[in-house]
Amino acid sequence: MSSNSRVNTIARHINPTSGTMSISLWSGVPQAPPDPILGITEAFKADPATAAKLNLGVGAYRTEDGKPLVLKVVRRVEQAIVSDMSRNKEYLPMGGNAEFCKLSRALILGNDSRAIAEKRVATVQALSGTGALRVSAEFLSKFYPNAPIFLPNPTWGNHNKIFPNGGVKIMSYRYYNPATRGLDYDGMCADLQAAPEGSIVLLHACAHNPTGVDPTPEQWAGILAVVVARRLLALFDSAYQGFASGSLDRDAQAVRMFTQAGLELIICQSYAKNMGLYGERVGALSVVCKNEDNAKRVESQLKMVIRPMYSSPPAHGAAIAEMILGTPQFYEEWKVELKMMADRIILMRQMLHTELGKLGTPGNWRHILDQIG
Amino acid sequence: FLIINHIDRNRARTYLSHTTAHQTKQSKMAAFASINAFLSQSSLVSKSAQSKNVKFLSKKTARHQMQASQKRATTVMMASAFDGVDQAPPDPILGVSDAFKKCESPAKLNLGVGAYRTEELQPYVLEVVKKAEAKMMEKGENKEYLPIDGLPAFKQCTLELLLGAGHPALEEGRAISVQSLSGTGSLRVGAAFINVWLPGKTVYLSKPTWGNHKNIFADAGVEWKEYTYFDPATVGLDIDGMLADIEAAPEGSIILLHGCAHNPTGVDPTKDQWQLIADVCKSKKHIPFFDVAYQGFASGSLDEDAFAPRFFVEQGMEVFVSQSYSKNLGLYAERVGALNVIANDKEAATKTASQLKRIARAIYSNPPVHGARIVAEVVGDEAMFAEWKAEMEMMAGRIKGVRQSLYENLTEMMPEKDWNFVLRQIGMFSFTGLSPAQVENMTNKWHVYMTKDGRISLAGLSLSKCKYLAEAMVDSFQNC
Numbered sequence: 001m002s003s004n005s006r007v008n009t010i011a012r013h014i015n016p017t018s019g020t021m022s023i024s025l026w027s028g029v030p031q032a033p034p035d036p037i038l039g040i041t042e043a044f045k046a047d048p049a050t051a052a053k054l055n056l057g058v059g060a061y062r063t064e065d066g067k068p069l070v071l072k073v074v075r076r077v078e079q080a081i082v083s084d085m086s087r088n089k090e091y092l093p094m095g096g097n098a099e100f101c102k103l104s105r106a107l108i109l110g111n112d113s114r115a116i117a118e119k120r121v122a123t124v125q126a127l128s129g130t131g132a133l134r135v136s137a138e139f140l141s142k143f144y145p146n147a148p149i150f151l152p153n154p155t156w157g158n159h160n161k162i163f164p165n166g167g168v169k170i171m172s173y174r175y176y177n178p179a180t181r182g183l184d185y186d187g188m189c190a191d192l193q194a195a196p197e198g199s200i201v202l203l204h205a206c207a208h209n210p211t212g213v214d215p216t217p218e219q220w221a222g223i224l225a226v227v228v229a230r231r232l233l234a235l236f237d238s239a240y241q242g243f244a245s246g247s248l249d250r251d252a253q254a255v256r257m258f259t260q261a262g263l264e265l266i267i268c269q270s271y272a273k274n275m276g277l278y279g280e281r282v283g284a285l286s287v288v289c290k291n292e293d294n295a296k297r298v299e300s301q302l303k304m305v306i307r308p309m310y311s312s313p314p315a316h317g318a319a320i321a322e323m324i325l326g327t328p329q330f331y332e333e334w335k336v337e338l339k340m341m342a343d344r345i346i347l348m349r350q351m352l353h354t355e356l357g358k359l360g361t362p363g364n365w366r367h368i369l370d371q372i373g
Numbered sequence: 374f375l376i377i378n379h380i381d382r383n384r385a386r387t388y389l390s391h392t393t394a395h396q397t398k399q400s401k402m403a404a405f406a407s408i409n410a411f412l413s414q415s416s417l418v419s420k421s422a423q424s425k426n427v428k429f430l431s432k433k434t435a436r437h438q439m440q441a442s443q444k445r446a447t448t449v450m451m452a453s454a455f456d457g458v459d460q461a462p463p464d465p466i467l468g469v470s471d472a473f474k475k476c477e478s479p480a481k482l483n484l485g486v487g488a489y490r491t492e493e494l495q496p497y498v499l500e501v502v503k504k505a506e507a508k509m510m511e512k513g514e515n516k517e518y519l520p521i522d523g524l525p526a527f528k529q530c531t532l533e534l535l536l537g538a539g540h541p542a543l544e545e546g547r548a549i550s551v552q553s554l555s556g557t558g559s560l561r562v563g564a565a566f567i568n569v570w571l572p573g574k575t576v577y578l579s580k581p582t583w584g585n586h587k588n589i590f591a592d593a594g595v596e597w598k599e600y601t602y603f604d605p606a607t608v609g610l611d612i613d614g615m616l617a618d619i620e621a622a623p624e625g626s627i628i629l630l631h632g633c634a635h636n637p638t639g640v641d642p643t644k645d646q647w648q649l650i651a652d653v654c655k656s657k658k659h660i661p662f663f664d665v666a667y668q669g670f671a672s673g674s675l676d677e678d679a680f681a682p683r684f685f686v687e688q689g690m691e692v693f694v695s696q697s698y699s700k701n702l703g704l705y706a707e708r709v710g711a712l713n714v715i716a717n718d719k720e721a722a723t724k725t726a727s728q729l730k731r732i733a734r735a736i737y738s739n740p741p742v743h744g745a746r747i748v749a750e751v752v753g754d755e756a757m758f759a760e761w762k763a764e765m766e767m768m769a770g771r772i773k774g775v776r777q778s779l780y781e782n783l784t785e786m787m788p789e790k791d792w793n794f795v796l797r798q799i800g801m802f803s804f805t806g807l808s809p810a811q812v813e814n815m816t817n818k819w820h821v822y823m824t825k826d827g828r829i830s831l832a833g834l835s836l837s838k839c840k841y842l843a844e845a846m847v848d849s850f851q852n853c
Binding site for chain 2: 023024025026027029030031032035060068069070074075078079082087088089090091092093094127128130131134138143144158161162165166198231233264272276277278279280281287289290291294296297298300301303304305307308309310311312313314315316317
């Protein structure tokens with residue numbers, strides 16, 4: 001290093017405010033609070049009781065041995081991709097891997113979706129669920145301004161940050177009923193009924209995070225009626241398709257019900273859990289529009305949001321997802337592994353419920369079985 | 374909705390009473406009322422269906438609603454939330470590639486491309502990248518979420534590449550790195566930070582600069598202005614204009630500087646000129662924000678290309694540095710980069726990092742793992758690192774080679790013009806000084822596709838085509 005910088009270093013040691021440097025421009029920046037969920041994992045790691053300890057804060061699938069899991073089909077597909085010398089690492093278009101986008105919207109809306117057949121779904125690849133939500137927020141703040149988004153109470157913590165940062169005001173609707181440990185259906189409908197016409201409403205497609213409480217199909221129909229009556233713009237956060245019940249179609253019912261009713265809506269998809277692609281950041285954002293022309297224009301504006309945010313999305317994870325969704329053999333393998341993960345969770349619920357019963361634990365623990373995901 | 378879908382009116386009625394079964398009478402009536410109101414509005418519902426539905430309400434209310442709905446022109450089903458969304462303008466650079474694809478002339482040349490091409494004009498995946506990926510497959514690591522600020526090994530080697538291993542700022546813990554989505558993503562996180570913690574400050578961009586800079590800062594809510602940079606007369610740097618504009622900027626402004634291989638001009642300040650720029654930034658307490666997208670790719674040397682940010686840090690300034698591995702490691706589509714902040718003390722750096730993480734969490738939660746692991750593998754292994762440096766030298770060398778050949782051809786064909794700028798400029802891009810009319814001639818007559826501002830990408834040029842390009846340029850300069 002140069003003598004100049006060495007002198008500066010020494011000067012700073014002697015007197016922090018002397019020499020060529022004064023205090024930092026960033027001295028006034030406060031330390032951000034630690035992430036609440038990460039804090040749990042940190043405490044878990046620090047706990048010396050190795051045999052007994054249990055980390056129930058983790059938001060990623062673990063095997064029976066408590067280990068992270070990479071799906072066999074993912075490993076196989078990834079190996080094929082990395083070995084394929086005909087591939088390169090050229091920039092994806094702003095909207096991402098086009099084939100992946102097509103397969104992704106068909107996955108959530110169904111292969112027989114009329115909305116897709118009528119070309120009125122605009123889809124872009126996104127940075128998992130968070131990325132899809134953020135792009136939708138920025139798009140809505142520009143093109144659907146002044147409409148607040150109603151979030152369920154409670155909801156995933158990051159929802160409360162993504163939307164305000166993206167320029168959308170947040171409000172809340174009643175959701176969880178602590179007394180029943182179930183859905184406060186009346187409260188939910190009443191709050192949505194009272195929402196200003198045209199508001200945005202965020203709905204968890206399945207496996208509500210953090211409660212595990214989902215509406216029944218009948219309740220979804222009632223919610224749909226209110227959404228229609230108040231002309232609300234439904235925004236589905238679909239992070240667990242296939243992972244909740246074990247069935248991809250079953251977990252897509254709410255989204256499909258709303259789409260089949262002819263509504264415009266927004267769908268944020270994540271492949272973090274159902275394909276175990278957490279760190280690869282694979283997701284998609286779809287906007288179901290009234291007509292093809294609207295869909296084209298919406299897609300062009302979604303790209304305008306993406307370009308100054310990260311230019312284009314990462315290719316690797318989407319290539320894996322594309323191959324799985326697009327190759328019948330891999331798709332079937334995936335469904336089997338997906339069901340296995342969902343089944344293990346369901347089994348744990350059953351066993352926990354049984355054990356609580358055996359121990360004569362006071363109270364009603366039925367909700368452990370009724371909740372999902 | 375069952376009625377609208379003409380499925381079964383009776384079932385619909387049962388459904389509606391079912392869903393409202395748990396509600397109080399009041400909320401039941403309210404739900405029925407709104408559902409009926411909606412149903413009666415919809416032109417898809419037959420008149421008979423409408424009249425049957427209204428029996429849920431009192432006859433008076435029903436009559437009111439029927440009358441009200443008949444007055445409304447549009448129905449819920451017809452109105453769109455997105456009717457007012459305009460078609461976004463096409464991307465100017467993509468437009469060049471699209472036009473190139475459509476062109477059928479065998480002589481066509483695509484000089485719009487912003488990615489390295491081989492002499493055969495093919496995309497290039499570095500050998501060392503293929504090796505790293507193969508190794509990663511062998512290791513079979515999991516795909517768990519990275520921390521919000523990215524892969525620790527990646528952050529460490531990124532800071533070391535930028536500042537040099539063992540740099541005092543690293544030892545003192547006052548340099549932090551946040552893995553981001555390549556150059557764009559790191560600029561955006563930095564811009565968002567500025568918007569929150571330096572509200573009201575303006576960022577100064579070179580004139581011209583990479584088109585996306587303006588959009589990034591604008592979308593993040595940061596006002597931008599321009600400082601003089603390119604001098605068309607010399608096809609080089611207008612250093613006096615640049616210094617004057619930076620001097621004139623209000624104290625504590627953010628000055629965006631291209632670390633090396635300026636995009637789109639290819640014109641970089643000399644070391645002496647960097648000293649002058651640093652001086653004026655220091656005197657006005659400006660915040661330098663370096664965009665380092667070509668470290669190692671410009672001259673072929675990682676250290677050489679990092680001169681400017683290192684110099685500013687040495688001068689005791691606190692800086693932002695956006696770094697990208699798109700070009701130098703050819704990882705374009707993997708979106709690998711970092712936003713680095715070098716602060717005066719560890720505490721400030723730590724706090725800044727915590728706030729950058731908060732910003733990143735609300736954009737994408739945590740960055741993609743694949744590209745970061747490739748970087749960590751390559752930089753972390755001595756043999757692979759050496760191999761990388763060799764491949765970088767090869768890429769930079771090819772660019773320099775076509776510059777030389779182009780220069781020689783141009784000089785031979787039109788000796789009266791000073792073509793020296795072709796050699797003086799550095800990196801992937803070159804500002805030719807061609808006017809829009811001349812550019813049109815390049816495309817229409819010679820099938821050379823380039824952007825209207827006169828920028829050519831040397832990455833898209835092969836030695837075998839240098840003569841042809843020279844002919845096209847000379848013709849355009851002389852006859853248009």
